[in-house]
Amino acid sequence: MGGREPNTALSRLLAESGWTFSQFAMAVNRVGTESGAPLRYDDSAVSHWLDGTIPRKVVRPFILEALSRKLGRPVTYEDAGLPSPALGTTTRPDTLEGLMELGRQDMDPSRRGVLGAGLFSVALTIPDWPDVVGRLTDVQIGKARRIGYREVDAVAAMTEKVSELDDQFGGRAARPMAAAFLVNTVAPHLQADAPDDVRKSLLSTTSDLLYLTGFMAVDEGLHGLAQRYYVKALELAGAAEDHLTYCTTLRGMSLQAVDLGHSSQALRLANAAAAASPNAGPRMRAFLAGQQAHSYAATGDRYNALSFIKEAEVAMDRAESRAKAFGSYAPSSLAYHVSQVRYALGDKRGAVESLKESNHLRNSHYRRVNVRYxxxxxxxxxxxxxxxxxxxxxxxxxxxxxxxxxxxxxxxxxxxxxxxxxxxxxxxxxxxxxxxxxxxx
The missing domain is CATH 1.10.10 (Arc Repressor Mutant, subunit A)
Incomplete structure (x- = not known):
């Protein structure tokens, strides 16, 4: 066997999962297929891995993701007894460099296939609020020129316009425009000199745009790409000390996870969003509690699902009339969440009635949502x-x-x-x- 040592760490994880060799292989194949890399592993491959054969580099993240999903917690390379990627591939780029690289790839039609192959990971590291709040140094890297609130207002107006286009025509039409705007206009603004108040406002509006672009990537089914946009949105929201966009983004990540069937991850993200916004107003509280209710229902927790949907209903009754152009929460959205909770808890007739109510309450302007719902x-x-x-x-x-x-x-x-x-x-x-x-x- 060439002196190979058995992979006892991977053996322990497999035993904890309760999977057979064949079930483990099928789970890895499934993750590979989701990521645009179909695999055909069987129990013999698993046997070789446990005996000490090192899986191919491209397959190792799929192994970790399959185990993370099964065990309900992040599984690292070290946990699984696998070699980590080279340091150069794991070093986190600074905020601006990472934003520009992400946008450039998304602008390029020739890269769409690669982006579509991105892995949706339940083990993705989500930065907590204390890890990102107030960190401005990453984006204060240039003094090429000076910007003011005029540039901030332009970014906010463009974000609102892209959101309107997404609502009417879908993310596939609007997202490339958002990516190009990020690279060609927003990134130079972030490199410019500005007073602290202007810079914070710019970071906040850019975080809004990143969240929206991630949301549109979800709509297109590019879930790994969406996660990358969402994490950038969290980083910039923290840098701007913008609780609202930080919590909105976590809630969006929870929605993505629950729709993909990852209920435990969805619940963790929904609860993190609520915990990070202790002073939320009534509309934001309804927004967060509705997602908590949906996530609890997806995990089968009837008591908490009903408790949080009631909290969302009470908060909506007290909600202010004004909200953001996107990321807002309306009575139609609450009715949708009620429908999802009822369906997950087995009340299919009630779920249908609540969906009808949601459709009745929703403005016809939201064409993409109308089609889906x-x-x-x-x-x-x-x-x-x-x-x-x-x-x-x-x-x-x-x-x-x-x-x-x-x-x-x-x-x-x-x-x-x-x-x-x-x-x-x-x-x-x-x-x-x-x-x-x-x-x-």
């Missing part, structure tokens, strides 16, 4: 056996769908097509199915 409503109506009602809902989805460039909307339409396929003897179902094929083509 109506598609979800149609799925749940089908689960209840309400075929023709689901077809009517699907028809409303198809009215807006051609105008939206959204990976999540694409996925919803494909899923509805698959769900309708067994019912094509029904004339209504056949008509809507054929319309969906025509629209999606």
């Amino acid at each position: 109506n598609a979800l409503l149609a799925e749940r109506q089908l689960e209840l056996g309400h075929l023709e009602e689901a077809c009517t809902t699907f028809d409303t989805v198809l009215d807006d769908y051609p105008l939206v460039q959204s990976g999540s909307a694409d996925e919803k339409v494909r899923n509805l097509q698959a769900l309708l396929k067994p019912h094509l003897r029904n004339r209504v179902a056949q008509r809507v199915y054929e319309r969906s094929l025509s629209v999606s083509a």
Whole structure:
């Protein structure tokens, strides 16, 4: 065996997981597939790893991610008895350098495939508020020129405009614009000289833009890329001492995790967002409590799910009328969270009623959200056996769908097509199915 030592650390983790060799191999393959690198490992590969064969460098993060998801905690290279990447690949770039590199990659159409292969990691290190608050030195690296509030206002206005485009047309249309703006306009502003109050305002508005860009990456299904944008948003929010965007970003990361089925990670992030905003106003409190309720429901904790959804409802009743242009929380959003809690706790009929209420309350301006939530409503109506009602809902989805460039909307339409396929003897179902094929083509 060439003097190889058995990997006892990996053996201990495997024993703790309760997986068989085949189950471990399948879990690693699944993570690889999510990341755009399909694998075909079987139990013999696991046996070799435990005997001391070092997995390929590209596979090692997938092994750690699979174990992290199973065990519900981050698993490091050392924990698994695997060699760490070279120091050069783990050294964290400074805030501005990392922001520019991220934006440049996202601007380049030739890089889209690489970005899509980014790994969504439950073991991602999330900087806590004390780790990022007030740290301005990373972005105070140039004195090329001086900026003022005019430049800050321009960044805020552009962020609001991109958010409006995302709401109407989807993240695939708006995100490249946001990435180009980050690189070509915002990064030079961050390198310029400015008074402290202007710099903090610029950092805060840039954090908003980074959060929004990450949110749009989630919409396109680029979950690893979204995490990278979200972490940058946390760093700049801390540098600006902006609790609101810091908590909003953590809450967005929780939403991403729960939608991907990582309920424990979603709950950790939702609770971290709430803990980092002890003096939140009523709308922000509703915003955070709604996500906590959804996350608790996803973990099966009925008591806390119902407690937090009640807290969200009470806070919404007291909420102020004004909120941010994005990241805000409205009665329609609360109704959506009520629906998710009801569904996770087994009340499918109640979930359908709450989704209908959410759709009724939501402004038609939010076309991308309308497509997603109506598609979800149609799925749940089908689960209840309400075929023709689901077809009517699907028809409303198809009215807006051609105008939206959204990976999540694409996925919803494909899923509805698959769900309708067994019912094509029904004339209504056949008509809507054929319309969906025509629209999606």
